[in-house]
Amino acid sequence: MGDKANAHPGAAGRATAADHPASVRNVVLVGHCGSGKTTLVEALALTAGAVNRAGRVEDGGTVSDYDEIEHRQQRSVQLSLVPVEWDGIKVNLLDTPGYADFVGELRAGLRAADGALFVVSAADGVDGSTRMVWEECAAVGMPRAIVVTHLEAARADFEEMTRICAEAFGADDPDAVLPLYQPLHGPEGPDGHAPVTGLTGLLSRTLFDYSSGERKESEPGEDQLPDLEEARNRLIEGIIAESEDETLMDRYLGGEQIDVKTLIEDLERAVARGTFFPVLAAAPAAEGARQGLGTVELLELVTRGFPTPLEREAPRVTTVDGRPRDLTSCDPDGPLVAEVVKTSSDPYVGRVSLVRVFSGTLHPDETVHVSGHGLADRGHEDHDVDERIGALSAPFGKQQRTLTHCIAGDLACVAKLGRAETGDTLSAKDDPLLMEPWQMPDPLLPLAIQAHSKADEDKLSQGLGRLVAEDPTMRLEQNQHTHQVVLWCLGEAHSDVALERLRSRYGVQVDVVPHKVSLRETFAARSGGRGRHVKQSGGHGQFAICEIEVEPLPGGAGIEFVDKVVGGAVPRQFIPSVEKGVRAQAAKGVVAGHPLVDVRVTLLDGKAHSVDSSDAAFQTAGALALREAAADATIHLLEPVAEVSVLVGDDYVGAVMSDLSGRRGRVLGTEQTSGGRTLVRAEVPEIEIGRYAVDLRSLSHGTARFQRAYARHEPMPAQVADRVRQQTQAD
Numbered sequence: 264m265g266d267k268a269n270a271h272p273g274a275a276g277r278a279t280a281a282d283h284p285a286s287v288r289n290v291v292l293v294g295h296c297g298s299g300k301t302t303l304v305e306a307l308a309l310t311a312g313a314v315n316r317a318g319r320v321e322d323g324g325t326v327s328d329y330d331e332i333e334h335r336q337q338r339s340v341q342l343s344l345v346p347v348e349w350d351g352i353k354v355n356l357l358d359t360p361g362y363a364d365f366v367g368e369l370r371a372g373l374r375a376a377d378g379a380l381f382v383v384s385a386a387d388g389v390d391g392s393t394r395m396v397w398e399e400c401a402a403v404g405m406p407r408a409i410v411v412t413h414l415e416a417a418r419a420d421f422e423e424m425t426r427i428c429a430e431a432f433g434a435d436d437p438d439a440v441l442p443l444y445q446p447l448h449g450p451e452g453p454d455g456h457a458p459v460t461g462l463t464g465l466l467s468r469t470l471f472d473y474s475s476g477e478r479k480e481s482e483p484g485e486d487q488l489p490d491l492e493e494a495r496n497r498l499i500e501g502i503i504a505e506s507e508d509e510t511l512m513d514r515y516l517g518g519e520q521i522d523v524k525t526l527i528e529d530l531e532r533a534v535a536r537g538t539f540f541p542v543l544a545a546a547p548a549a550e551g552a553r554q555g556l557g558t559v560e561l562l563e564l565v566t567r568g569f570p571t572p573l574e575r576e577a578p579r580v581t582t583v584d585g586r587p588r589d590l591t592s593c594d595p596d597g598p599l600v601a602e603v604v605k606t607s608s609d610p611y612v613g614r615v616s617l618v619r620v621f622s623g624t625l626h627p628d629e630t631v632h633v634s635g636h637g638l639a640d641r642g643h644e645d646h647d648v649d650e651r652i653g654a655l656s657a658p659f660g661k662q663q664r665t666l667t668h669c670i671a672g673d674l675a676c677v678a679k680l681g682r683a684e685t686g687d688t689l690s691a692k693d694d695p696l697l698m699e700p701w702q703m704p705d706p707l708l709p710l711a712i713q714a715h716s717k718a719d720e721d722k723l724s725q726g727l728g729r730l731v732a733e734d735p736t737m738r739l740e741q742n743q744h745t746h747q748v749v750l751w752c753l754g755e756a757h758s759d760v761a762l763e764r765l766r767s768r769y770g771v772q773v774d775v776v777p778h779k780v781s782l783r784e785t786f787a788a789r790s791g792g793r794g795r796h797v798k799q800s801g802g803h804g805q806f807a808i809c810e811i812e813v814e815p816l817p818g819g820a821g822i823e824f825v826d827k828v829v830g831g832a833v834p835r836q837f838i839p840s841v842e843k844g845v846r847a848q849a850a851k852g853v854v855a856g857h858p859l860v861d862v863r864v865t866l867l868d869g870k871a872h873s874v875d876s877s878d879a880a881f882q883t884a885g886a887l888a889l890r891e892a893a894a895d896a897t898i899h900l901l902e903p904v905a906e907v908s909v910l911v912g913d914d915y916v917g918a919v920m921s922d923l924s925g926r927r928g929r930v931l932g933t934e935q936t937s938g939g940r941t942l943v944r945a946e947v948p949e950i951e952i953g954r955y956a957v958d959l960r961s962l963s964h965g966t967a968r969f970q971r972a973y974a975r976h977e978p979m980p981a982q983v984a985d986r987v988r989q990q991t992q993a994d
Contacts, residue, residue, distance in 0.1 A: 279657065279664065281353045284572040284593045284672035288565050289355045289619070291372040293400075294382035295390045296361035299412035303382060304345050304358045306547040306555035307562060311347035311354075340760050342368040342605050344617060344674060346657050352566040355674045363392055363965050364754035366704055367736030368605070371685065373399070374578075374701045375604045375619040375674060378406040378569035380561075381432070385424045386416035389431040391912065391966030397432050398938060406537040406570055407432075410561060411544045414446065414459040421446045421459065425542050432540060434938075438501045442542040443530075444560060445494055449474060462544060462557060463487065465495040466523050466530075473556040476549060502526055505533035534568035541568075572672025577621045578602075579699040583634055583647055588696055590622050595670040599623030599631065601689040602698050603680070606733045608768060614732075616677045617658070618669070618689065621698070625669040625677070625689070627655045632695040633680065634688040646682055649692045653679030684732040706738050706751035707971060708956040710758045711779070713748065715772040723748075726769035730761055737761065744781040744858065755957055780949045782857040782987070783901040783976050789814040792892030794844075794884035799875075806872035807880035809833060809841050811888045812865045813896070818975055822849050823863040833869035837881040841866055844885025853893035855900065855988050860976070864889065900984040901976040903949040906931075908942060909959065911967035916941045918962055926951035927980075946974055950987075 281287045292300040339360040346355050357372040359365075373379070379400050383389055400407055409432065411424045425442050433440035447461035447470060461472040463483055468491065472479045483491060499521065503511045506529040515521055533539035543564065545557035572593045580588045580600055591597050605617040618625065625631075628651065635646040655675045656663035669675035683689070686703075690696040714720035727750065731737045738751035752758040765771045791812045798805040816823060824842045833841065842864075849859035869884070907928070911919050920930055920943060928947035936942050947955075952971065959967050979987070 279348075279353075280655075280666040280668055280675075281670055281673045284595065284670065286351060287353050287355065287572055287672045288378065288569050289357065289376045289572065289672070289674065290378050290380055290565055290569060291357040291359060291369075291376035292380050292382055293359060293369065293372075293393065293396050294361050295384075295387070295393050297387065298361055298382045298384045300358055300361065300382045301339055302547050303380075303410065303412060303545055304356050306545065306558050307354075307356060308345055308347050309548060310554045310558035310562065311349050340365055340368075340756075341607070342372050342617070344658050344676075346674070349562040349566050353673070354562070354565055362756055363960060364752070364757035364760075366753065367734060369396065370701055370703060371604045373405070374602070375617075376405075377572055377575045378408075378565070380565075381407055381409045383409060383411055383424060383428060384413040384416075385411050385419035385421065386413045388424070388427055391964060394431055395966070395968075401537075404537045406535055406568075407540050408534065408564060408568075409440070409540060409542045410557075411542065412546065414544055414546050414556070417454055417456045419456075419459075421544055428542055438497070438504060439538060440540045440542060441498050441501045442494065442544075443498065443564075444471075444543060444557070445491060446544055447472065459544065459546065459556060462560065463491060464560075465491065465498050466526055468495070471560070473554060476553055478554050478559050499526060502530045502533065502539065505529070505536075505539045507532065531568040534564070535570040535574065578701070581697050581699070583695045583697050592622075593671045594622055595624050595672075597622040597671065598694050598696070599625065599689065599691045600696055600698060601625055601631075601669075603677075603683050603685055603687045603689065604674075606683065606685045608729060608733065613679065614681060614683075616680045616683050617674065618677050619674050620669050620671050622671050623691070624671065625652075625655065625675065627652065627667075630692050631689045632692045633683045634690065634695060634697040635684075647695065648682050650680055650682055652677050652689075685735050703735050704753060704968075705970065706736055706753050706757075707969070708752045708754055708758060709740075709778045709953060710750045710752055710761070711747045711776045712750060712762075712773040713776055715774050719772050722769065722771045723773065726765050726771040729769060730764060734761075742779075742781070745779040747776070747779055749778065753956065754960065778953055780903055780953075782855070782903075782979075783860045784852050784854055784857050785859065785861045785899050785901055785978075786813050786815045786893070787897040787899050787978075790892045790896035792888040792890070792895070794886065794888030794891065796880050796884040796887060804872075804875040805877065805880040805883075806875035807837070807869070807877075807884035808871075809869035809881065809884045809888050810867045811841075811845070811885070811892060812867055813889070813892045814863050814865075816861045816863055818861055818977065820861045820863075822846055822860065825863060825865040827865055827867055828869065832871075833866065833881070834871050834876070837871065837876060837878065838866065840878045840881035841869075841885035841888075844882035845889050847882070848886035848889045853890055854898045857900065859889075859893075860901070899978040900987060902979040902983075903976050904946050904974045905949050905952060905971040906974045907945050907947050907952065907955075907969055907971050909945070909967055909969040910936065910940055910942050911963055913939050913941055915963045915967060916943065919943055919959070919967065920945075922958070922962060923947060926955075927983075948979070949973075 294300050343358045357376055359369040359372040409428050411421055429437040429440040444462040444464055446459040447463055448457035449460040451457045460474040463470045470481045470483045503515055543557055543561055545561055546555055548555040577592050580590055582588055600622040601618045601620040603616045604619050607615050630649055630651045633648050633650050655666040655669055657666055658676050666675055686700050688698045714723045727739055731739050736753055740749040742749055793810045796807045826838050845864050853859050909919055923945045926947050928945045931944040934942040
């Protein structure tokens, strides 16, 4: 890392199938929107020789951004894989979206990867969401490195960004976040900014000049040595502090010159263990150049310092009935265990599944068992089926290179898995297994939709089913109370992409309608009603009279029906008819059309006719009695209240609590958590938090998260209830 010459040209290029897990590196690129992740992937692919200068694959197509929606929105909205080869190592580069709405794609990339490159813009710094992902990686011990981009920006300062990164990512040990290189600046331009034209390796004391478009080595000048030695000594101390050789620090402090080879080996081990986090710089190649600044150094770090799949502990595996199953980690000859980390639809080949193989070897045209992932609560169908897979391929933009196999530790695209969804497990058909699912954020922004036309209505169900099969962060709800189809998303950008995919990919045009919450009605006090249904129209008539009393019950009690008829005033066979009529009317509501709940209805008296009374007549009388009781009573409109938990940085606690109060919320308490954050718990009417996922992100600059759970229904304030009733009448 830093003292190695360019890899042999024959060892670089587009990756094919790997033959051993030790020759694979799975690396996810993480960073905020606009940090330059996709540009960096293209620069690495260009340096590795897999693409030409125009960023095109050797046989056509582009490296990434192959989704038309991404072209229109000018940002990544989905996980993409670009495999390249460097020094005999296959590097699977997983490019993730930086926008918070697509965190599901990020989580899938983290699941498929064994190491992470955090891409930070020198012009923008480190945002709160990137820090949160860093903490997620730290919690599972994932090795990480930091890449500073946008060095061409007028305000770019690599040294300052290194300090900011150490502050943001090195809370426990700032000396574990250190640069491996110093930037080499060219002449100042008219704006006074001196562009970065090369790098100086701190350990090797070698200068790598990229100004010609090719990486050239030389010795640093005498004027560079003082600054170089100061940074070099700090780096050496940081590496030695993480060394497994406990004698190394004493030897170094005693004045011994530690061999560079020893330092590099210790550095590589510390990076692979996730205890040291090097900072590097990178920039795309200039027009006509073949190598971007820092790309060779980055590929060297990934291939030599990042762990192999053999070093990763596989997720927990069980049989489909839940019994634990021990597997040898990443054994190509072991039982097949693979996971669908992404599902997409191609207009020409149909559904394509991006699969990470954790054990065994996957072959084209074999029959595998597909185990569902337990997301039925999000509208995803659980399933356990056998399916024959199609071809295996390595993706590269729109191009697909056919693979003969995919071993444990590697990634491949699998065609023709018609039932497999994101998060599903693939295993041998005679040994079905299930992997523990990765954590997905709950979608908390409701999008109520309806088909635009009858033709769209016929295709809507299938289109929505495909959407949620591709994206487990979406939840499909058929609300039986409001009779709305609701697609729950992570944010507005997420919902925009969902609507555009419905239209462009599945040919379904939908209209977005206001989202309704499930309101209910109840009696505020005791009331009575008389239902009289008497009609004569020739032949048998209709005759039924009943008298009832309605009284409120505690929340959650539902509808209770009590029979207190004496003397046979209402014949026994018709009492269930009265109850049926009462319950039917309660389901329709008595004032504003919302279900009536939490009341006791007591049948006190009535009258019947020996010929004209019937089941239907007493059902009608029961409904009439309930409506009459409601007409003489105060009816409360009940609204659902959610228990909300907001995890927010201490700087925004006051603003969050004030905002919750403005939403008629009641703050229940706060709790200090790690990382300078506070957990705020509150109860808030659901009608007030329909867009809270969007508003909270704006309020906290993307650093807060929240969860919500239904608590109960409770009476709505009179002025709010009047407004809702007026809106209902207007609709």
